[in-house]
Amino acid sequence: xxxxxxxxxxxxxxxxxxxxxxxxxxxxxxxxxxxxxxxxxxxxxxxxxxxxxxxxxxxxxxxxxxxxxxxxxxxxxxxxxxxxxxxxxxxxxxxxxxxxxxxxxxxxxxxxxxxxxxxxxxxxxxxxxxxxxxxx
Numbered sequence: 293x294x295x296x297x298x299x300x301x302x303x304x305x306x307x308x309x310x311x312x313x314x315x316x317x318x319x320x321x322x323x324x325x326x327x328x329x330x331x332x333x334x335x336x337x338x339x340x341x342x343x344x345x346x347x348x349x350x351x352x353x354x355x356x357x358x359x360x361x362x363x364x365x366x367x368x369x370x371x372x373x374x375x376x377x378x379x380x381x382x383x384x385x386x387x388x389x390x391x392x393x394x395x396x397x398x399x400x401x402x403x404x405x406x407x408x409x410x411x412x413x414x415x416x417x418x419x420x421x422x423x424x425x426x427x428x
Contacts (some may be wrong), residue, residue: 294371361375378405380420392423 293301343344381393396419402408 300308372417374413377413377416380417384420384423389423396420
């Protein structure tokens with residue numbers, strides 16, 4: 293599963309959890325409105341679990357002092373694909389840099405472009421741009 297799909301899945305689960313907390317809070321609030329305070333009830337109402345995250349009310353437990361960051365997950369930068377690298381290397385080869393293109397592929401630890409580890413695509417693209425700019 294790629295990072296974008298994972299981030300989308302995490303975001304969906306976060307939204308589902310937020311919805312569940314809102315519903316639990318509504319149920320607890322409704323229940324507390326139906327219960328009448330009387331002399332036997334000392335102190336404040338307990339803080340509902342749904343309110344422990346993102347509330348200005350102090351919690352009764354030091355474990356809840358830090359609230360987790362609920363900001364949306366940033367979308368990762370688009371990954372460099374085999375097609376991106378292939379396009380740039382094909383242009384270099386057409387410009388007469390075929391030997392340098394082959395050296396790059398060998399430096400990446402493969403005998404052909406399709407055998408290069410996708411983790412190294414970004415590095416290959418950077419090196420190919422250096423060749424195109426004439427810095428290598």
